Amino acid sequence: MTTDVIEQDSHDEHHDSEHDHKMTGIKRWLYTTNHKDIGTLYLWFAFIMFLTGGALAMVIRAELFQPGLQLVEPDFFNQLTTVHGLIMVFGAIMPAFTGFANWMLPMMVGAPDMALPRMNNWSFWILPFAFAILLGSFFMESGAPNFGWTFYAPLSTTYSNGSTAFFVFAVHIMGISSIMGAINIVVTIMNMRAPGMTYMKMPLFVWTFFITAYLLIAVMPVLAGVVTMLLTDTYFGTSFFDAAGGGDPVMFQHIFWFFGHPEVYIMILPAFGIVSTIIPAFSRKKLFGYSSMVYATSSIALLSFIVWAHHMFTTGMPLFGELFFMYCTMLIAVPTGVKVFNWVATMWRGSLTFETPMLFSIAFVILFTIGGFSGLMLAMTPVDFQYHDTYFVVAHFHYVLVTGSLFSIYAGAYFWLPKWTGNMYNDSLSKWHFWCSLISVNLLFFPMHFLGLAGMPRRIPDYALQFADFNKWVSIGGFAFGLSQLIFLAVVIKCIRGGEKAPAKPWDGAIGLEWTVASPAPYHTFSTPPPQADIDNADQHEH
Amino acid sequence: MTEKEPNNNSNDFEKKQNNKTVRKLLLVVIAMFGFGFALVPLYDVFCDITGLNGKTNTTAVDYEANGVDKSRLVKVQFITRNAKGIPWKFEPVLNEISVHPGEMKVVSFYAKNNGPQDIIGQAVPSVSPGLAANYFHKIECFCFTQQPLKASEDVEMALQFYVDLDLPKDINTLTLSYTLYDITEKSS
Numbered sequence: 001m002t003t004d005v006i007e008q009d010s011h012d013e014h015h016d017s018e019h020d021h022k023m024t025g026i027k028r029w030l031y032t033t034n035h036k037d038i039g040t041l042y043l044w045f046a047f048i049m050f051l052t053g054g055a056l057a058m059v060i061r062a063e064l065f066q067p068g069l070q071l072v073e074p075d076f077f078n079q080l081t082t083v084h085g086l087i088m089v090f091g092a093i094m095p096a097f098t099g100f101a102n103w104m105l106p107m108m109v110g111a112p113d114m115a116l117p118r119m120n121n122w123s124f125w126i127l128p129f130a131f132a133i134l135l136g137s138f139f140m141e142s143g144a145p146n147f148g149w150t151f152y153a154p155l156s157t158t159y160s161n162g163s164t165a166f167f168v169f170a171v172h173i174m175g176i177s178s179i180m181g182a183i184n185i186v187v188t189i190m191n192m193r194a195p196g197m198t199y200m201k202m203p204l205f206v207w208t209f210f211i212t213a214y215l216l217i218a219v220m221p222v223l224a225g226v227v228t229m230l231l232t233d234t235y236f237g238t239s240f241f242d243a244a245g246g247g248d249p250v251m252f253q254h255i256f257w258f259f260g261h262p263e264v265y266i267m268i269l270p271a272f273g274i275v276s277t278i279i280p281a282f283s284r285k286k287l288f289g290y291s292s293m294v295y296a297t298s299s300i301a302l303l304s305f306i307v308w309a310h311h312m313f314t315t316g317m318p319l320f321g322e323l324f325f326m327y328c329t330m331l332i333a334v335p336t337g338v339k340v341f342n343w344v345a346t347m348w349r350g351s352l353t354f355e356t357p358m359l360f361s362i363a364f365v366i367l368f369t370i371g372g373f374s375g376l377m378l379a380m381t382p383v384d385f386q387y388h389d390t391y392f393v394v395a396h397f398h399y400v401l402v403t404g405s406l407f408s409i410y411a412g413a414y415f416w417l418p419k420w421t422g423n424m425y426n427d428s429l430s431k432w433h434f435w436c437s438l439i440s441v442n443l444l445f446f447p448m449h450f451l452g453l454a455g456m457p458r459r460i461p462d463y464a465l466q467f468a469d470f471n472k473w474v475s476i477g478g479f480a481f482g483l484s485q486l487i488f489l490a491v492v493i494k495c496i497r498g499g500e501k502a503p504a505k506p507w508d509g510a511i512g513l514e515w516t517v518a519s520p521a522p523y524h525t526f527s528t529p530p531p532q533a534d535i536d537n538a539d540q541h542e543h
Numbered sequence: 544m545t546e547k548e549p550n551n552n553s554n555d556f557e558k559k560q561n562n563k564t565v566r567k568l569l570l571v572v573i574a575m576f577g578f579g580f581a582l583v584p585l586y587d588v589f590c591d592i593t594g595l596n597g598k599t600n601t602t603a604v605d606y607e608a609n610g611v612d613k614s615r616l617v618k619v620q621f622i623t624r625n626a627k628g629i630p631w632k633f634e635p636v637l638n639e640i641s642v643h644p645g646e647m648k649v650v651s652f653y654a655k656n657n658g659p660q661d662i663i664g665q666a667v668p669s670v671s672p673g674l675a676a677n678y679f680h681k682i683e684c685f686c687f688t689q690q691p692l693k694a695s696e697d698v699e700m701a702l703q704f705y706v707d708l709d710l711p712k713d714i715n716t717l718t719l720s721y722t723l724y725d726i727t728e729k730s731s
Contacts, residue, residue: 115561158627179572187564191557221572225579237729240583243667244626244724251586255579318674 030125033117034523035102040420041124042099043413047489049091049131050406054482056084061478064471069462075161077461078146083134085149089267090174091131093401096409097270098181101209103420105185107514107521108203108538110194110530115187123180130173137166148459150260153241153252157233168231175220182216185209194513194529200294201539203512204287207294208273211301215262215269218305223259226252250315257308265304268400269297271368271408272339275361276540277512278415279343282358283350284509286542289342296335296342303332313384322381329379333372340369355507356430360411363438364404371399374449389459392452398445410437410488415510417495418502422520425495433491436484443477512538599668599719603687604680608645608708616641617706622720623652623666629725630658631692633666636699647705652685652721655697663691663730666721675714678707686721689730 023031032038060080063071072080102120106113114120137144142162147155156164189210193202202210229240230252239245241252272293280287287293309317309325317325343365352358374396378384387393410433417425447470452458456467463471505515516534517525590598619642621635632655642648656662666686670676681687685700692698706717 115557116565183565183568183572186568187561190564191560217568217571218575221574221576222579222582225576229580229583239729243722244665244726245729246667248586251583254586255582258579258582316671316673 031121033113033121035106035114035117035120036420036521036523038114038120038124039099039101039103042095042102045124045127046092046094046096046099046409047492049087049095051485051489052135053084053087053092054485056080056087057478058482060084061475063461064463065475066472067463067465067468072461074461075143075146078148078459079138079144081459082145082148082151083138086134086145086170087131088401089149089263090171090178091127093267093405093409094178095127097209097212097267097405098178100270100274100409100412100416101181101185101213104416104514105188105206105209106192107517107525108206108512109189109192109197110513110526110535111188111192112524112527114184115192116184119180120184123177123184126173127177130170130177133166133173134170137163140166150256151227151230152256153230153233153249156230157241160234164230164234168227171227172224175224178216179220182213182220185213186217189213194526194535196529196532196535200291201535201541203273203538203540204276204290204293204297205273205512208269208276208297211297212266212269215266215301215304219259219262219266222255223263226255226259229255250312253312253315254309257311258305260311261308262301262304264397264400265300267405268368269301271364271405272297274408274412274415275343275364276339278357278361278411279346279365280540281415281507281510282353282355282361283347284352285346285350286511287342287540288345288348288542289338290540290542292338293342296338299335300332303328303335307332310379310384313381314388326379326381330376333376336372340365340372355414356425356427356434357411357415357507359431359434360407360414363434364407364411367399367403367407367441371396371404374399387452389457390452391448391456391458394458395445395448395452398448402445403441407437410434413488413492415507416514417492418506419514419519419521421495421499422502422518423495423499424502424506425491426499429487429491429494433484433487436487437481440477440480440484444474444481445477447474447477511540599670599676599679600681601687603682603684606647606680606682606705608647608705610708611643611645612708613643615644615710617644617710617714618716619648619704619706620716620718621650621652622718624720624722626722626724629662629664629723631656631662631664631723632697633664633721633723642706644706644708644710647682647703649683649701649703652700652702653697654690654692654700654723656692656694659694661691661693661727662725663689663727665689665724665726667724669720669722671718671720672714675710675717678710678714679717679719680705680707689726 029037029041032041059072060077063069063077102114105111134144140163145151145156145163145167146161147159151167156167189202189206229238232238233240233242233247239247241247241249243249276287276293307325307329309321310329313322313325374392378387378393378396414425414430451467451470451474454467456463502519504518506519513526513530513534514521516530618639620639621637623633623635625631625633632653634653636651636653640648640650654664668684668686670679681702681704683701683703685702690698690700
């Protein structure tokens, strides 16, 4: 069966080159409507943004290496933290996941392409403009946004340095891009699945992207709304967030976090999907509790809409509100716990091997759980009053976003690189990347917990002397982590250029339709739907 | 440049199906964009009903307490603060008074424009603890209207209020805070 598909697909590729279907040079990338090309564009864009945001973080850590003001002015420091956050959230993590979606979803559901290929091209190609606007504001007289990635009013309205308009337009474009990408994902999954692939037979990867896309469709418009209010407050005299005109600055936080909390799940649910694909493959077992994983993901998504005010415990909420949001937040630990349990149970008594994707996935499970625990601590209203706006929060969200989302992206990249490039990556270099990242990332973020507990506030360019030692270690970890990511760049470039040829299925425990096509995946796959037997083989249920 | 699909029959059906789904999803997008803006009035209504957020009544109410609860004394404190850029002296004449629930009181606030320009000011009140806001009734307040002051003009402004008889037993101190804003540009 498998060989039939491969033969047929390679025939397709042949067919293309005959008709000169693939354009050459820059036009291929500008005009492409091919999901694999667009996936590649997204992934490269995300990696470039990751290095850009990382470079900003390196300046932040250099400034914080010792107390006192050495390298940058406080105002510029604020611009660094703001743009670092915006770039990593909207420029690195989210586009990387969209890249995975583009590359893998059509292959995983046995579809020839994404449902809306031209919109797909458009949703990618507006992104570089958004970030050109955002980064361009660094070179303007007023400077880049300096009000934090959360852009609280009135910092971003009354006290803005003049960058608000550029910021707002950049966010609008990012939002439009995300919404189009999400619509494409939903339509693809709902309408393009191969005959015979029912919803409960979809790989969990597909499920998590499906749910994430719904979250995006629900909350990105709210973000667009709140930045529009910000724009009119700043430049057109409205008073949404201005108490003088009858508005309320606290309302900004409510609307922002109504978007902001689902947003953090937008950045972690796809990670769950990637890890749920990789751990079974290298445990040589089916995923433990597939259905419970689907329900857990859905419950996390639903709960994410009723917990937003846990970011606002210190704004003077009444006790009832604090309790409500505290309990709802803690409730999220239940479905998340189900997931962690299932990953561990998948590994239990499996015949494990530790290829690089598996190493990143196991690190994900452990370190994401640490981030989850610190999140539980932050969820408790009484202690949140101490942790609020300290480095403890910084430690928490970097554990879930760096050792969570980013590690899952690395795991996925190593897992599918052979499928994308047709070559195996350099194994020892990839192990160097993993171990250097693992050690340095913990040196970078773990001491931040202690700094936060000791009272060091976030977003400050200078600090009291008692924080000096920990900050030095954190900065050293930061530089080491930053440099380690260049190893990944080297691995990817080497892998694209050559290396041991990858078979159609390089991982013996892997299941999924993407492994039934050749490596590298032909330009067009599944022009005819895959046979039912392949779909049944790709089923992640335990039998 | 359209993709070549081998089976064109199912393609048309698929396109129709896709367009249908896209239309539905776009509706959700538009609805959620609207919802973002609907949160603004919803927020106000929610705060009004629950008295959260320390927002007091913005229009005058009539005095309608059934007697005075002489057994209780509630401390009412007054704080004032100027928003950035308004050169007024603005302060309460009395910093704090004790009242019985149900008892009507009049206090006054002093404001003087120390700047060289004529300015229209607007005081925005807030009560702490927030839950007490629904039990603090203003019969007359300078915060209901805008206050124009010519350069170096001064004024004494009245606040007439009473504290509700049903004020929860655990609240013994109310703090009423006024922030003064320069709204000259906005009101012109």
